[in-house]
Amino acid sequence: MTWWRRQRCRLAALQSERRAWRAETRRTGAARRSGAAVDHPGPPPTGFALLPWLLMGMGSFSNLLQGRTPEPWIGGLGLLAFNSLYVYVTFRAFDRAKRESASTRVALGLMGLLTTGLAVGYGGSWLMFFPLLGLATGAVLRGPWLGRAGTLLAVYAGAVSAVQDGWEDATSIGYGTFISAMVTAAILSLSEAVRELRAAREELARRAVEQERLRFSRDLHDLLGHTLSVVVVKSEAARRLAPRDMDAALAQISDIESVGRQALTEIREAVTGYREGSLATELTRARSALNAASVRAVVRQSGAPLDPQTEALLGWVVREAVTNVVRHSRASRCEISVTGAAERVRLTVTDDGTGTGTGTGTGTGGGVGGTGLKGLAERLAAAGGSLTAGPGPRGGFTVTADLPAGGDEPAPSAATAPRAL
Secondary structure: OHHHHHHHHHHHHHHHHHHHHHHHHHHHHHHHHOOOOOOOOOOOOOHHHHHHHHHHHHHHHHHHHOOOOOOHHHHHHHHHHHHHHHHHHHHHOOOHHHHOOHHHHHHHHHHHHHHHHHHHHHOHHHHHHHHHHHHHHHHHOOOOOHHHHHHHHHHHHHHHHHHHHOHHHHHHHHHHHHHHHHHHHHHHHHHHHHHHHHHHHHHHHHHHHHHHHHHHHHHHHHHHHHHHHHHHHHHHHHHHHOOOOHHHHHHHHHHHHHHHHHHHHHHHHHHHOOOOOOHHHHHHHHHHHHHHOOOEEEEEEEOOOOOHHHHHHHHHHHHHHHHHHHHHHOOOEEEEEEEEOOOEEEEEEEEOOOOOOOOOEEEOOOOOOOHHHHHHHHHHHHOOOEEEEEEOEOEOEEEEEEEEOOOOOOOOOOOOOOOOO
16 A cells, blocks of 8 residues: 555656646746747756657557567566656656665666666567667766766667667667767756756846845935035025025025035936046035034145046045034034055045944944945945044044055946946
């Protein structure tokens, strides 16, 4: 009863797999007929793809039915056993773990012994089991041993055929066995390689989407956070100045209009992906924002001119650091220092405020506090630099960015390039 129960379980599993395969085939066919894009190469191949080759044994089955086979009950049992082993081996050949298991190799060896016995005992059409054996061998063996195994099996099949029926059929049987093994292995290996490449491409696309989402959120914070902070500060200044100095208040309102127009321009350029930062422009904006917030701005810059990539990255650091000073520090003085050397350039933004509000830490994003500072740390790390942020030794808060001065460092990828939005 246990053997019959196992057979029923195997039959149920085969039927379930067959139904799933047919359903997937119908869905793929319907999508192709409707003109919809198919993101996969169809259902994965299974043992059903190799079952039609069992028709090569129809000659032996016909001989059994017509009574041309001596000891037909032995031939019938041999035919049933061979077909069962063939189905067992081929269905396991499409799963790498099952294909490389000992039970599959043992079943393939039993197929070889059974094929030899039937070929020697009956000859004729029973020799066609050798190409089927070669097909099963090619389905199971995909590694460097395939060529040797296929050659040895072909020679062995030809030798058995020569002993049984002469050399006229030996060449055909040996060649058919070799071709069956090689072609089957090549087609199945190519199918697996295509699917692995498709899976790798989908994984790369998924990661690219994740990186783009990260860049989008980071750049949106850096661009709009700074702009809105400047608008709020200048609006407050205009409100304070309006009762006693209307001209000064109108100047602040004019600055708000200018900042808003510039933000619209940046957003339009950011959408197309061509926005490039300028350190000089960011320093000018920083000075204006700090003055509007009643924070004294001190800017010092020394060293050789910087390449565009380094300037763009440092411009983002200035933008984020000054935004934090205006919003969180309650400082009265902010010093921005840019020092360039032969190989490295350092930007330091220091204030004399409370030293809180932006978090502390150092590194490449994991320990730097605040969403904006973490995004900057990731950008600088991608360009070979680093970012340090935390309370200064004399109070206040200090942000320090260190970058290669030359243009030899690789440019950031699309996911880390300093573009807004």
